Amino acid sequence: xxxxxxxxxxxxxxxxxxxxxxxxxxxxxxxxxxxxxxxxxxxxxxxxxxxxxxxxxxxxxxxxxxxxxxxxxxxxxxxxxxxxxxxxxxxxxxxxxxxxxxxxxxxxxxxxxxxxxxxxxxxxxxxxxxxxxxxxxxxxxxxxxxxxxxxxxxxxxxxxxxxxxxxxxxxxxxxxxxxxxxxxxxxxxxxxxxxxxxxxxxxxxxxxxxxxxxxxxxxxxxxxxxxxxxxxxxxxxxxxxxxxxxxxxxxxxxxxxxxxxxxxxxxxxxxxxxxxxxxxxxxxxxxxxxxxxxxxxxxxxxxxxxxxxxxxxxxxxxxxxxxxxxxxxxxxxxxxxxxxxxxxxxxxxxxxxxxxxxxxxxxxxxxxxxxxxxxxxxxxxxxxxxxxxxxxxxxxxxxxxxxxxxxxxxxxxxxxxxxxxxxx
Numbered sequence: 434x435x436x437x438x439x440x441x442x443x444x445x446x447x448x449x450x451x452x453x454x455x456x457x458x459x460x461x462x463x464x465x466x467x468x469x470x471x472x473x474x475x476x477x478x479x480x481x482x483x484x485x486x487x488x489x490x491x492x493x494x495x496x497x498x499x500x501x502x503x504x505x506x507x508x509x510x511x512x513x514x515x516x517x518x519x520x521x522x523x524x525x526x527x528x529x530x531x532x533x534x535x536x537x538x539x540x541x542x543x544x545x546x547x548x549x550x551x552x553x554x555x556x557x558x559x560x561x562x563x564x565x566x567x568x569x570x571x572x573x574x575x576x577x578x579x580x581x582x583x584x585x586x587x588x589x590x591x592x593x594x595x596x597x598x599x600x601x602x603x604x605x606x607x608x609x610x611x612x613x614x615x616x617x618x619x620x621x622x623x624x625x626x627x628x629x630x631x632x633x634x635x636x637x638x639x640x641x642x643x644x645x646x647x648x649x650x651x652x653x654x655x656x657x658x659x660x661x662x663x664x665x666x667x668x669x670x671x672x673x674x675x676x677x678x679x680x681x682x683x684x685x686x687x688x689x690x691x692x693x694x695x696x697x698x699x700x701x702x703x704x705x706x707x708x709x710x711x712x713x714x715x716x717x718x719x720x721x722x723x724x725x726x727x728x729x730x731x732x733x734x735x736x737x738x739x740x741x742x743x744x745x746x747x748x749x750x751x752x753x754x755x756x757x758x759x760x761x762x763x764x765x766x767x768x769x770x771x772x773x774x775x776x777x778x779x780x781x782x783x784x785x786x787x788x789x790x791x792x793x794x795x796x797x798x799x800x801x802x803x804x805x806x807x808x809x810x811x812x813x814x815x816x817x818x819x820x821x822x823x824x825x826x827x828x829x830x831x832x833x834x835x836x837x838x839x840x841x842x843x844x845x846x847x848x849x850x851x852x853x854x855x856x857x
Contacts, residue, residue: 477743483538567811640821
């Protein structure tokens with residue numbers, strides 16, 4: 434069944450960090466939909482190009498150029514035209530840009546229209562977004578990975594590791610998993626306050642607490658303590674987002690962690706100790722984003738989920754190379770890293786078909802757009818990471834998943850540890 438957008442209009446709005454971002458409003462014959470585009474601070478070099486205005490306005494972060502590209506270049510090409518699929522829309526956008534990394538129109542402009550068109554099509558067809566993108570088989574609610582202690586580029590504390598993460602893998606449903614996780618988050622506030630004082634309850638860009646710690650093991654210990662005090666213990670596992678590129682020195686080929694310089698070998702030994710002591714099941718970007726040999730070695734030695742974020746940048750070409758070389762075994766999926774919904778879904782499906790895990794993820798400069806919740810269910814990937822459970826841009830996604838769980842009823846599946854065990 435074909436769908437048509439009667440109008441498309443972009444505007445500049447603010448994301449959760451207070452930076453400008455692109456919002457696209459599309460009108461179908463039935464109703465209006467809105468898509469808002471996230472932005473990342475911890476960005477890898479292989480991401481699609483995010484078009485900013487430069488100059489002094491908003492400190493150079495304005496997106497008026499991207500907005501104009503939607504309104505003046507893209508909209509005239511798609512308004513009033515019948516489309517039979519999402520891939521048809523996205524191919525038009527890619528061809529219209531015609532450059533590597535979407536540098537002509539900007540990935541933020543292109544993604545705004547791509548996401549708005551996906552939402553418009555789902556409304557026109559009378560199906561939820563997850564079903565439009567994933568078909569009748571879309572029924573898996575993802576395990577939510579909660580960043581509840583932040584560091585690195587997303588927080589002003591000495592700890593270089595970017596996120597210490599709580600993973601509710603031992604529950605029977607999404608609702609139970611979120612309830613327990615929120616209870617642990619509340620308990621963690623008490624643990625942190627007692628040890629570090631009220632100032633430690635400030636939060637980083639992803640909503641995680643930011644006590645003045647230097648090492649990931651300190652953060653993991655705090656979370657572990659909160660889990661035990663909450664009475665769950667064995668029902669939670671733990672994870673890290675190292676974002677190691679951001680504390681890697683290309684010149685010396687060393688990492689700077691907790692005041693020490695570490696070689697790749699020392700970093701791997703460090704991770705091995707953390708995995709053994711804290712029941713860590715997943716580490717994101719443990720090494721520099723172009724260390725292919727290192728990502729192969731991580732997969733071989735650590736025997737857990739090794740997630741590529743900056744390493745993959747949701748790029749199918751890099752993913753195919755990794756599959757061939759057996760580097761990493763999971764991909765973080767961020768829709769704005771690649772710039773269209775079709776390309777993101779294609780990369781996600783390829784990963785799953787080749788035995789790699791997929792964790793759908795927000796960005797640190799996110800919005801209240803909840804589309805990634807539907808994308809996670811559409812892929813049946815079983816994993817999502819969308820920040821601590823106490824900020825509107827995060828709870829929008831969690832609340833959308835509550836609604837999807839209710840809508841699916843008995844068909845709703847929560848994989849728990851099975852989302853990860855097939856990768857080991």
